[in-house]
């Protein structure tokens with residue numbers, strides 16, 4: 196009996212991975228061959244990757260772009276975040292499970308999913324750890340689901356996991372109209388907070404439509420002239436905006452940022468809670484994505500897609516992200 200169990204386990208772990216019958220040997224992908232402007236990117240044919248143990252291959256329907264993609268391309272992050280060239284940018288994908296590595300039982304070929312990866316998403320196929328995947332929200336298109344992972348995980352981990360936003364708190368969100376900010380505004384509203392968000396004037400109606408109670412045009416108004424004694428600040432902008440933020444918090448308030456280190460002296464002088472930005476989490480990314488997916492399915496969260504590019508124009512999607520002006524998410528459609 197025990198021998199049968201051990202043999203079955205052995206066969207299960209060593210069994211060749213399961214895959215869809217139609218997987219080709221090659222795929223189209225946006226390939227980065229050096230660092231610099233968008234001319235280091237071009238769509239080429241490369242080998243379709245094979246999932247290792249604990250991994251899943253996804254046939255990508257849509258992917259979304261994040262600032263980290265153009266920051267990697269530009270070479271700005273080379274000191275702290277190196278990638279092997281040639282590199283395929285893109286961390287966020289939605290599609291169907293196409294092949295399963297050994298030991299993966301949670302997913303099967305054909306499942307509609309969305310996932311966060313460490314790169315490779317601007318292509319027809321990508322490999323993701325099985326733990327980084329969640330079922331696609333049924334009410335969202337693949338393009339909308341692809342917009343969720345990196346930005347919404349940042350909003351979730353910062354505001355909910357680290358910030359533990361509560362009903363009745365006053366929250367100031369810098370950069371409310373971006374990929375992270377638009378989910379953050381909705382999460383704070385969903386938790387019952389009073390939401391104040393900054394954006395240029397053209398995004399004010401949008402911000403009110405997703406739950407902002409007050410909006411500030413950062414181009415014409417210094418936020419510290421019109422806001423004071425908030426419980427929480429979430430900074431998605433950094434630099435001078437982050438440095439000026441402690442002044443608007445009540446003593447003992449919370450300063451959250453995803454783009455720099457909180458100013459230590461001001462945090463200590465004003466007795467603020469300033470958790471160090473961290474992506475560390477006790478939950479698996481797939482579990483967090485599943486929670487976010489439920490909120491999108493329930494209608495508590497909505498996905499706003501600024502523009503959809505075909506894969507052939509994916510380099511332009513990174514250029515649009517680099518302008519810093521996108522509302523919500525920028526998406527690349529891979530499968531028509």
Ligand SMILES: NC(=O)c1ccc[n+]([C@@H]2O[C@H](COP(=O)([O-])OP(=O)(O)OC[C@H]3O[C@@H](n4cnc5c(N)ncnc54)[C@H](OP(=O)(O)O)[C@@H]3O)[C@@H](O)[C@H]2O)c1
Nearest residue numbers: 262349370372373374375376394395398413453519520521
């Ligand atoms: N640490 C992490 O885990 C993590 C994760 C995701 C993102 N990030 C970082 O967080 C930042 C935001 O990411 P994102 O995806 O939200 O970027 P994004 O989508 O490119 O943000 C674009 C938005 O920023 C707004 N904006 C630009 N300058 C502003 C200012 N001075 N004040 C207020 N709003 C301003 C723009 O609004 P207007 O057009 O109205 O100006 C636009 O809607 C990036 O630096 C990104 O690299 C970090």
